[in-house]
């Protein structure tokens with residue numbers, strides 16, 4: 001009898017995770033099946049307990065449960081502690097261990113488009129929400145010291161910098177301030193929901209002052225090219241979209257469950273096919 005895996009979220013019907021994980025199971029000759037479970041916020045505790053007692057071997061966690069699932073974990077891996085959120089759960093002999101592969105998945109994916117090592121880059125993160133937090137702390141944990149944060153509400157960027165447990169020289173900026181001094185950054189990372197479907201013509205700032213060698217990265221993957229990435233492309237800048245983060249976080253989760261490395265290329269192909 002094969003092992004059961006899955007993802008819990010709300011809404012969950014458009015998730016691409018079942019497609020990529022089920023294909024990877026087939027590709028690796030593993031008798032596993034990955035199912036998308038719709039879980040309402042007020043049923044999170046019962047649902048997690050159900051998955052546990054039914055022996056589901058591992059599952060992903062998506063919006064809106066990534067933070068609220070923490071009390072239901074038996075143990076947290078360092079990655080979940082860094083992010084303050086869980087996106088991957090491993091059932092280790094009836095004990096649920098919470099991990100977070102979003103931060104490392106994002107950095108793995110970004111590294112592919114960088115010429116210089118990430119720790120030598122001056123980085124600007126746009127946003128100060130949950131996604132920004134995971135990426136900021138992961139980069140700082142990996143040794144990046146030159147990271148600034150800009151946000152519509154500057155106090156949230158200031159708070160995140162104060163909470164960062166790793167050595168850094170980070171500054172908090174308003175979006176307007178960041179826009180004016182954009183030429184000092186090697187990498188710009190857009191983590192907000194601005195530009196997400198259906199608001200596809202919105203962007204948090206203009207790239208007018210960005211330098212030609214900058215890499216502009218957006219964690220959004222629907223649309224594949226946000227308005228910010230479109231502007232970057234028109235200016236001839238290097239762009240990096242959210243498909244890489246999605247695929248790499250999934251590959252790291254698959255590895256935690258099976259010990260195997262799935263094909264990143266195949267996963268990427270499936271996602272682009274689904275997104276059209």
Ligand code: ATR
Pocket residue numbers: 126127128129130131132151152153156191192193194204
């Ligand atoms: P997530 O977990 O996806 O990061 P979040 O924690 O709700 O979501 O954070 C959303 C981020 O998007 C915040 O940085 C938010 O800015 P504020 O802190 O000022 O709210 C940012 N954001 C959302 N809508 C925005 C908009 N229209 N313009 C600029 N920033 C926006």
